[in-house]
Amino acid sequence: MAWVKIFGETWRASPEPVEFKLTLWREDSICPRQHWGISIHEMMRRLEVKPGDCPTEKSLVFELDSLGLSLSDWRRLADREIVSTPAWHESAEFFHEYGRLAETAPTVMLLDFATRVAGGDGEVKESDYRVTHFVLRTGSMDGSDFPVELDAWLVPENEFWRSEPESSTELAHTPERAPDLQIMGTGIFAEGWIHLPACEDPEATGRRILREEVKLERLYETTVQPGSRQEQGHYLDEPAFPATLHFRTEKRWGRRRRNAPEPAR
Amino acid sequence: MLFYRDHHWLPVPGRTRFEVRMDSSVQRVADMDWDLVMHYVAGGARWRRVPEAQRPSIEVRVEFFEPQISHWTELERLSFWADVERDSIFSEAGALSVRYKPGAGEKELGSFLKDHIWRVAKRDGRLFTVELAAFADGRDVLKELAGIAVTPDGDDGAELEPDEDFWRKNAQLYLVENVPLGVIQVAVPRNVAEPVAAARRKVKALLGLDAVEHVAVWDFGQRRDEFASHAADKNVTLHYHGKYER
Secondary structure: OOEEEEOOEEEOOOOOOEEEEEEEOOOOOOOOOEEEEEEEEEEEEOOOOOOOOOOEEEEEEEEEOOOOOOOOOHHHHOOEEEEOOHHHHHHHOEEOOOOOEEOOOOEEEEEEEOOOOOOOOOOEEEEEEEEEEEEEEEOOOEOOEEEEEEEEEEEEHHHHOOOOOOOHHHHHOOOOOOOOEEEEEEEEEEEEEEEOOOOOOHHHHHHHHHHHHHOOOOOEEEEEEOOOOOOOOOOEOOOOOOOEEEEEOOOOOOOOOOOOOOOOO | OEEOOOOEEEEOOOOOEEEEEEOOOOOOHHHOEEEEEEEEEEEOHHHOOOOHHHOOEEEEEEEEEOOOOOOHHHHHHOEEOOOOOOOOOOOOOOEEEEEEEOOOOOOOEEOOOOEEEEEEEEEEOOEEEEEEEEEOOOOOHHHHHHOOOOOOOOOOOOOOOOOHHHHHHHOOEEEEEEEEEEEEEEEEEOOOOOHHHHHHHHHHHHHOOOOOOEEEEEEOOOOOOOOHHHOOEEEEEEEOOOOOOO
16 A cells, blocks of 8 residues: 555555455346455554564554455446445445355454564454444546545444434534544455356356446456255265356466566557 | 434344345245345444444344246336225235334334335346335325325326435335345255255246355254155255345
């Protein structure tokens, strides 16, 4: 990220991007077909690593399961503002084809790696949060990248959950304090999964579906994941069952993390 | 889309489907057991901080309805909307079973609706658009519907479909949902060499349905519990709409 500030502490810049991910459910699904989410993985490296030190000082993982977007072209990820209003929550939350809830409350995991611990790998302090409010802004497309800004207000995970629904007053309340988490970085459409209909050629079918659905032409590191499911009792699979095609949008996955040069697109 | 108790309801795929069961003696559609199941969980902003398991949920199940069909696509013509015999609990429209869980700490409400009408509005591939209205007080549904089968200017020659406002006012529960033909369970005699192939042949012969997406074979031969009565057969579960249905 170009800039990360969490609970008042500014982290050193890193090449990590904000990764937008797409799950494309089948056309005959009864859930929304496009399922966009975000992952942010940020690591702050130690400036000085002594023998026995973990080279990472701190790390942060931000995950938003459902953005509630349906795009005719993936490039429309740019130039957007998403605010976690009640109307947005209602539009973005759904049960997907696995019968699992696509959540609209992002998660934040903070890891603090202690310095040298005699005879061990070092202590790790994990703190988990949920985001109660956020504002996500994307700027104009520049090649295949676009700038991203995120402001988020957090509560500890164990304080987030409750048994009673929120009242209208609670929902209307917006935080008056500064955001607990602020991120500025580069957004990319990183990877995706296409749930395919039964077909002879999963890769060709997946490429066609992606082209038609979000106008994505170039895929890299594609992997066909055959359909199978464990069940209690005896089970039997056949090779013609619908598969899932996983893809990435860049050659040499992780090049940004290694600060590698931009590949030809 | 479900109207019930002012919640914003989210349909749960996989658990929302047509189900068919046939034991090894079934040789015609009329002897199959047909169920329609729809499952919803309350959603929207106000519930975002309540774990899914503690939110209100509702399961609407129409059990043992009797479709007069010879091919699975003919489900698109199902209509138990007007001419339903209501002399017994088990009409050809099936028996309505509803389980409503209000939320954490509150008592579940089961089978509180006494009457229902339902139909299939259209088919798109393996998805059937189901419309269902259910009533708690046993009122004469047909009379209610007849009362509005007149256009506002008095032209009683034209039919007027009731709109959402009508159902919100008159029905305790109303839904329109796309429902797949999901699962067919076929019991096959234990001595059949290829139980999956036999089950698929039977479904194709009786319902014209071929391309299956997932198969599970259940063998209760060693069971001594409540499944022991199924020990004479192998049970083949054919999934026709995604392998993730449970």
